[in-house]
Structures are given as C-alpha cells and as structure tokens.
Amino acid sequence: xxxxxxxxxxxxxxxxxxxxxxxxxxxxxxxxxxxxxxxxxxxxxxxxxxxxxxxxxxxxxxxxxxxxxxxxxxxxxxxxxxxxxxxxxxxxxxxxxxxxxxxxxxxxxxxxxxxxxxxxxxxxxxxxxxxxxxxxxxxxxxxxxxxxxxxxxxxxxxxxxxxxxxxxxxxxxxxxxxxxxxxxxxxxxxxxxxxxxxxxxxxxxxxxxxxxxxxxxxxxxxxxxxxxxxxxxxxxxxxxxxxxxxxxxxxxxxxxxxxxxxxxxxxxxxxxxxxxxxxxxxxxxxxxxxxxxxxxxxxxxxxxxxxxxxxx
Amino acid sequence: xxxxxxxxxxxxxxxxxxxxxxxxxxxxxxxxxxxxxxxxxxxxxxxxxxxxxxxxxxxxxxxxxxxxxxxxxxxxxxxxxxxxxxxxxxxxxxxxxxxxxxxxxxxxxxxxxxxxxxxxxxxxxxxxxxxxxxxxxxxxxxxxxxxxxxxxxxxxxxxxxxxxxxxxxxxxxxxxxxxxxxxxxxxxxxxxxxxxxxxxxxxxxxxxxxxxxxxxxxxxxxxxxxxxxxxxxxxxxxxxxxxxxxxxxxxxxxxxxxxxxxxxxxxxxxxxxxxxxxxxxxxxxxxxxxxxxxxxxxxxxxxxxxxxxxxxxxxxxxxxxxxxxxxxxxxxxxxxxxxxxxxxxxxxxxxxxxxxxxxxxxxxxxxxxxxxxxxxxxxxxxxxxxxxxxxxxxxxxxxxxxxxxxxxxxxxxxxxxxxxxxxxxxxxxxxxxxxxxxxxxxxxxxxxxxxxxxxxxxxxxxxxxxxxxxxxxxxxxxxxxxxxxxxxxxxxxxxxxxxxxxxxxxxxxxxxx
Numbered sequence: 001x002x003x004x005x006x007x008x009x010x011x012x013x014x015x016x017x018x019x020x021x022x023x024x025x026x027x028x029x030x031x032x033x034x035x036x037x038x039x040x041x042x043x044x045x046x047x048x049x050x051x052x053x054x055x056x057x058x059x060x061x062x063x064x065x066x067x068x069x070x071x072x073x074x075x076x077x078x079x080x081x082x083x084x085x086x087x088x089x090x091x092x093x094x095x096x097x098x099x100x101x102x103x104x105x106x107x108x109x110x111x112x113x114x115x116x117x118x119x120x121x122x123x124x125x126x127x128x129x130x131x132x133x134x135x136x137x138x139x140x141x142x143x144x145x146x147x148x149x150x151x152x153x154x155x156x157x158x159x160x161x162x163x164x165x166x167x168x169x170x171x172x173x174x175x176x177x178x179x180x181x182x183x184x185x186x187x188x189x190x191x192x193x194x195x196x197x198x199x200x201x202x203x204x205x206x207x208x209x210x211x212x213x214x215x216x217x218x219x220x221x222x223x224x225x226x227x228x229x230x231x232x233x234x235x236x237x238x239x240x241x242x243x244x245x246x247x248x249x250x251x252x253x254x255x256x257x258x259x260x261x262x263x264x265x266x267x268x269x270x271x272x273x274x275x276x277x278x279x280x281x282x283x284x285x286x287x288x289x290x291x292x293x294x295x296x297x298x299x300x301x302x303x304x305x306x307x308x309x310x311x312x
Numbered sequence: 313x314x315x316x317x318x319x320x321x322x323x324x325x326x327x328x329x330x331x332x333x334x335x336x337x338x339x340x341x342x343x344x345x346x347x348x349x350x351x352x353x354x355x356x357x358x359x360x361x362x363x364x365x366x367x368x369x370x371x372x373x374x375x376x377x378x379x380x381x382x383x384x385x386x387x388x389x390x391x392x393x394x395x396x397x398x399x400x401x402x403x404x405x406x407x408x409x410x411x412x413x414x415x416x417x418x419x420x421x422x423x424x425x426x427x428x429x430x431x432x433x434x435x436x437x438x439x440x441x442x443x444x445x446x447x448x449x450x451x452x453x454x455x456x457x458x459x460x461x462x463x464x465x466x467x468x469x470x471x472x473x474x475x476x477x478x479x480x481x482x483x484x485x486x487x488x489x490x491x492x493x494x495x496x497x498x499x500x501x502x503x504x505x506x507x508x509x510x511x512x513x514x515x516x517x518x519x520x521x522x523x524x525x526x527x528x529x530x531x532x533x534x535x536x537x538x539x540x541x542x543x544x545x546x547x548x549x550x551x552x553x554x555x556x557x558x559x560x561x562x563x564x565x566x567x568x569x570x571x572x573x574x575x576x577x578x579x580x581x582x583x584x585x586x587x588x589x590x591x592x593x594x595x596x597x598x599x600x601x602x603x604x605x606x607x608x609x610x611x612x613x614x615x616x617x618x619x620x621x622x623x624x625x626x627x628x629x630x631x632x633x634x635x636x637x638x639x640x641x642x643x644x645x646x647x648x649x650x651x652x653x654x655x656x657x658x659x660x661x662x663x664x665x666x667x668x669x670x671x672x673x674x675x676x677x678x679x680x681x682x683x684x685x686x687x688x689x690x691x692x693x694x695x696x697x698x699x700x701x702x703x704x705x706x707x708x709x710x711x712x713x714x715x716x717x718x719x720x721x722x723x724x725x726x727x728x729x730x731x732x733x734x735x736x737x738x739x740x741x742x743x744x745x746x747x748x749x750x751x752x753x754x755x756x757x758x759x760x761x762x763x764x765x766x767x768x769x770x771x772x773x774x775x776x777x778x779x780x781x782x783x784x785x786x787x788x789x790x791x792x793x794x795x796x797x798x799x800x801x802x803x804x805x806x807x808x809x810x811x812x813x814x815x816x817x818x819x820x821x822x823x824x825x
Contacts, residue, residue, distance in 0.1 A: 164436045171420045178418040182432025183403025
C-alpha cells in the first residue's frame with residue numbers, strides 16, 4: 001500500500017514532466033536564438049482551450065493535437081513581429097502574451113467550464129513490460145505524447161550540438177553580429193526558432209486536456225506550469241537533455257505534497273506548492289535580468305537584446 | 313599642398329599593363345554630412361602587402377569596407393583581376409576571395425576555434441563531424457604558420473590569438489585578399505611581430521594583404537607599398553624603399569606636426585597622489601592587483617598596457633567611482649579610502665575618463681552647462697560667468713563649435729575632448745592638484761592629439777600631478793616622466809623615462825618579464 005502510493009507519485013512526476021519538458025524545449029530554442037519569450041503560461045492556456053473546444057466541436061483527437069500548434073505559431077509570430085522586427089521590449093511583450101492568453105482562454109472556455117473532456121489520448125499498453133517491478137509502472141504506461149516528448153528532446157539536443165543549423169542557432173544567441181557577417185540572416189534564425197518554440201509551448205498546452213485533466217477549468221488547468229518551465233530552462237542551463245532531469249525533479253516536487261497528504265502526513269501544505277510557480281517567476285526574472293547571474297548560469301550572451309546591424 | 317602631385321594620383325600603375333588583383337576606380341562614398349571617400353583610386357597587386365595609411369576619419373576604413381563588399385560605393389567601381397565586380401555584401405566579397413578582418417573581432421566566445429572557423433560555411437554537411445573540422449582547421453593553421461589549438465575555447469584566447477582565428481577563418485573561406493583593419497590596435501609588441509611574420513608567409517604564398525593603419529612607425533617595414541589618405545582623398549602612394557616617415561607624416565597630416573617628446577622641465581615637487589598596495593577583486597579575480605604608485609606635483613606618470621588589463625578599474629578607483637578591496641589611496645596627504653567622487657573632487661582630484669561622451673560629458677547638454685556640472689554645488693547656477701569662461705576656452709583651445717550653447721554630442725571627438733579637458737584642468741585650476749587622465753587621444757586626429765598633449769604638458773608645468781593611463785604606448789612615451797606597465801591588473805614593470813628600455817616595456821605589456 002505504502003510503496004504503491006510512492007510508485008504512483010513517481011509515475012505522476014514523470015507524467016507531469018511532459019508538458020514541462022515540451023514548454024521548456026520551446027523556450028530553450030527561442031532563447032538560444034537570443035529571444036526571450038515569457039509568454040509560456042499564455043501559450044499553454046491557449047493550447048489547452050483550443051484542444052478542448054475543438055474536441056467538443058469535432059470530437060477528433062488528431063485535430064485537438066495539431067490545432068494548438070497553429071495557435072502557438074500565430075502567437076509566436078505576433079511576439080516575433082513585436083520584438084524581432086519592431087525591437088519592442090521582450091519582457092514586456094512576453095508578459096503581455098501571458099495576460100492576453102489567460103484572458104482569451106478564459107473567454108473561450110467560459111461555455112465549457114466544468115465540462116468533461118470530449119476526447120483523450122490513452123496510455124499505451126506495454127503488456128508484460130508494465131509488470132517489471134518499479135520500472136514497469138513508473139516508465140511504462142504513459143501516454144504517447146510523453147514518449148514523443150522524450151524522443152523530441154533527444155532530437156533537439158542533437159540538432160543543437162551536432163548540426164550546422166544548430167551551430168548557427170547557438171552563435172545567433174551569443175554573437176548575432178558574427179552570424180550576420182557570415183551572410184546568415186539573424187532575423188530569419190530568430191523568427192524560425194521563436195515560431196517553433198511557440199508551437200511547442202501551445203502543443204504542451206494540449207497535453208493538459210488530452211492526457212491529464214478530465215474537465216476544463218480555467219483555475220486549475222495549467223497551475224502556473226508555464227512559469228516553472230521557464231525556470232527549468234535556466235535550471236537546465238539551456239540544454240535539452242538536462243531539461244528532462246529537471247522536469248522530473250520539478251514534477252516530483254509538485255506531486256509529493258499530495259502524496260504526503262494522502263498518507264495523512266501534513267508536512268507541506270498544498271498551498272505551499274501552489275506558490276512554486278510564483279517563486280519560479282521571481283527566479284526567472286532575477287536570473288535573466290542580472291548580468292552577473294546570466295554570466296554564471298551560461299545564458300546566451302545576447303539574450304533579450306535586439307539585433308541592429310552596425311552601420312554608419 | 314601635396315608633396316609631389318604627379319607621383320601621387322597614378323599609384324603604381326605602370327602604363328596599365330599590369331593586372332591588379334584588386335582595384336578601386338574613382339570610388340566615392342558619402343555618409344550623412346561626411347564625404348568619406350572622394351574619387352579614390354587604389355591598386356593591389358597579387359602577393360603584395362599594401363598599407364592604407366591615414367588618420368582616423370581619413371577614409372581608409374571606408375575604402376576597405378567598399379573593397380570587401382560591406383559598403384557599396386556611391387560612384388566608381390571595384391575591379392577584381394581587372395574585371396568589374398559589384399559586391400553586394402561581405403559574403404559576396406568572399407565569393408571573390410576578398411575577406412576583411414575587423415578591428416573588433418567577429419567571433420563567438422563560447423565556441424571552439426574550429427567551430428568559429430566553420431561557422432556559416434554552407435558546404436558543411438548537416439551533421440557536423442568534429443574530428444574532420446578540427447583537422448581541416450589545423451591544416452590551414454600549420455600551412456600559414458599560425459599555431460593554434462582547434463579545440464581551444466575562443467573566449468579564453470588572447471587578442472593576438474583571436475586575431476589568428478579570424479585570419480584562419482578568412483583563409484578557410486578561400487580568401488586570396490585579406491584586408492586587416494587596424495590589426496595592431498589590440499596587440500602587444502611581441503604579438504605584432506608574430507602578426508607580421510604571418511603576413512609575410514601569406515604574401516609568399518601569393519595572397520595579397522591590405523593593412524589599414526594609422527600607426528606610421530610600424531607599417532614601413534612590412535609594406536611593399538604604402539598609400540596615404542587624408543580627408544577622404546589619396547594624397548600619395550610610395551613603394552618599398554621610397555618610404556620616408558617624415559614625408560609620409562606630411563602626406564597624412566598635410567602640415568608639419570610636432571609630436572616630439574615633451575618632458576618635465578623642472579624637478580618634481582611633493583607627492584600628491586599615492587597608491588599603496590591597492591587591489592580590487594571582482595568575482596574572485598583581482599582586476600587590480602596590489603598596485604603601488606606615486607605621482608608628485610609637476611610630473612606625469614604614465615601607465616601603459618594593452619587594453620583590458622585593468623586600466624579602467626584602476627582609473628575608477630583613483631577617481632572614487634569604485635572602492636578598493638584592499639590598500640590605501642592618498643590624495644595630497646589625506647587617506648581617501650571609501651571616499652566618493654565628490655570628496656575626491658573636493659580634495660583636488662580631477663578626472664578625465666576614457667569614455668568622454670557619457671561619463672565625462674553629458675552629451676545632450678551644451679558646452680556651458682557641461683562646464684557648470686562640476687562646480688561646487690549651490691542652489692543657483694551662474695550661467696553668465698560660465699558662458700564667458702566657455703567662450704574663453706573655445707578660443708584658447710581652438711574648439712570648433714557653432715556656439716557655446718551647442719550640445720556636446722554634436723562636436724567631433726577632438727573638440728569634445730577639449731571641452732572636457734578645459735573643464736577638468738582649467739576651470740578650477742587653483743584647487744586641482746591631481747589629474748587622472750585616461751586614453752585622452754583615442755580616436756582623435758593628429759592635430760587634436762597635438763593640442764591635448766600641449767594641454768597636459770602645460771598642466772604639468774603648472775605643478776599638477778598627472779596620472780596618464782593610456783593604451784597608446786607612443787603617447788605614454790611622449791609625455792610621461794615615469795612609466796609603469798599594467799598587465800592583468802598588476803604593475804609588472806616600471807622605469808624612468810630617461811632610463812627606459814623600450815623592448816622591456818613591450819615584453820612587459822605582453823606579460824613576459
């Protein structure tokens with residue numbers, strides 16, 4: 001009984017890590033190109049409400065998986081137009097997207113508040129593999145999105161570290177002028193990764209509706225996971241593979257209080273866990289805006305700084 | 313005005329028979345308010361080392377930028393091997409084998425040498441094979457005598473090594489013509505020697521090198537030909553052996569210039585500024601490391617060193633902008649530890665920062681208002697007196713400005729520096745005892761350099777104690793009575809100017825003692 005509940009906690013931690021990983025991969029790709037996108041929470045909510053409402057309307061699970069990606073692309077294009085083309089303040093634009101995403105998703109979700117989810121993605125049945133002690137229930141038995149996310153992380157890591165466009169991406173965040181001098185468009189690199197990043201963030205949002213939650217609820221759908229994802233980017237030092245580790249750790253932290261509560265052990269009040277996203281927000285803002293912290297953490301050097309070609 | 317007009321215009325074109333690797337024909341380039349290149353001709357033969365010599369603002373960097381494709385000329389043409397090319401970008405220039413190494417390196421600090429070299433290479437396979445790129449980079453490095461570890465992280469390399477990476481990068485990209493923009497600006501003398509060796513190796517291998525420089529002294533040896541520019545025009549071009557520094561200087565400046573050494577004429581007085589074991593630690597690193605020095609009234613102590621060796625921090629410590637983490641700073645016998653800029657000033661210290669527009673002057677305020685800035689504080693400002701004072705300095709120091717009400721940001725570098733010097737040195741000449749001056753002539757033309765040096769010399773004659781911190785070794789040698797060399801925040805060499813071993817100073821600047 002007792003060990004069982006801990007197994008569930010582990011499994012849940014790995015499960016909740018999925019949107020965390022996806023969202024922080026998105027933020028990572030964006031930030032590696034030198035663009036900060038603090039709007040993650042807004043993208044998650046918009047992705048979630050899109051998946052839910054389309055599910056209500058059409059009942060097609062594939063539509064609910066892929067449509068949120070388009071929503072993310074559109075939101076990221078707006079962010080890109082503001083901060084890359086018009087060189088607006090990236091922090092402000094990002095925060096505006098959070099407010100916008102929260103408000104719009106609230107509006108769009110009003111009619112379905114409390115409704116049961118219309119479509120879902122079911123866990124994969126691994127058959128006998130699930131019977132392996134500990135590993136079975138913890139590693140196997142998740143939904144396909146989770147395994148897709150793991151694969152995607154490995155792909156992202158290879159892309160970043162082993163490929164030519166990955167090299168250019170890393171250089172763009174660190175020294176855009178150098179990239180520009182090589183005849184590569186900094187603007188293009190930044191747009192592409194901001195858009196792909198935004199798509200991943202909104203895609204992560206759909207997970208909440210398809211694999212996790214059973215009903216739409218504005219209040220408790222994402223629970224500030226977007227902010228934790230941003231903290232995770234810093235924690236993982238902008239490296240995809242480390243994000244998996246960090247996400248599981250964060251996931252565990254999010255789950256443990258509930259487990260303890262179920263065991264009648266009240267060490268940490270669940271309210272304390274609810275504070276975590278806000279602490280994460282503070283952490284992110286301090287980490288990204290103090291030059292010294294940025295240097296120590298290994299942030300891309302030109303993160304948040306618009307590129308202007310140096311001409312007379 | 314030109315020394316020998318007929319020898320000038322034709323450069324080294326002999327009857328048009330030779331085919332030049334790269335030429336500029338009647339190139340004109342305008343920037344808002346400036347005619348940067350005015351009908352300029354330039355010819356570069358294959359395997360030649362050709363120096364473009366001129367003062368700051370003479371248009372030589374502009375010409376180099378036109379030649380490499382960074383700027384497009386308003387009029388005129390660029391010829392590669394005798395045929396006209398229209399270069400739309402540096403990338404396009406590279407396709408014609410033309411590469412420029414900029415004064416400020418375009419490198420990614422966090423990348424390895426090899427990664428930097430191959431960055432932007434579109435021939436590279438999608439997946440990067442680290443071993444193969446390391447091999448290719450090593451091979452090029454060896455071929456041209458540029459020893460470097462392809463795996464080294466660029467951010468940890470010295471300025472000279474970084475420049476080597478830039479050159480390797482250009483060669484990797486297939487450059488036949490290298491334009492080096494002020495390549496010696498950031499190098500210590502021994503590194504300059506190494507660079508020259510590399511340039512000779514490249515020339516032997518048939519590459520052409522254009523050396524863009526304003527340092528007359530060092531280019532004569534390395535150049536096969538020197539073309540001199542002034543005010544956007546070519547004023548002369550001389551081949552190897554015909555070069556004579558006096559003549560070149562005249563071509564550069566258009567008049568005779570007195571840059572002969574200025575030294576103290578009277579013995580120095582009492583100690584006015586004293587630093588005893590002063591240190592500053594930042595992030596656990598000693599950026600200023602146990603520095604002790606003394607400056608007496610009526611002498612100039614020069615602090616030489618390659619850029620980025622703690623000069624700025626040292627100046628800010630003395631000026632009271634930062635507090636030392638160890639040691640004692642004494643001004644006129646009073647310990648000033650922890651004193652802010654205001655107390656420092658009250659105790660007779662004036663400060664001419666390196667960043668003259670921004671730290672030194674307020675760019676949007678007028679000359680008069682800038683003069684008033686450092687006055688003892690009161691409620692009301694006496695603009696009238698300040699106005700008269702400003703007028704006087706404008707005449708005395710030949711500050712070129714439409715009026716004393718002009719915002720200082722509209723002045724040229726030389727003129728804003730004169731305003732700053734006027735305020736710091738003359739405005740409170742009775743109370744100022746110590747003068748801290750940082751790179752006072754950076755970016756100035758030779759004429760303004762002459763004035764600034766004259767002003768500093770006068771301050772010394774009037775009995776001020778002057779601490780001159782400059783990255784320009786020639787400047788320190790010209791003015792200082794005592795010379796210290798700063799390397800990684802520590803004084804590694806010190807000597808009196810009359811018992812000076814220049815070679816030792818050079819080695820000390822490179823950290824070799």
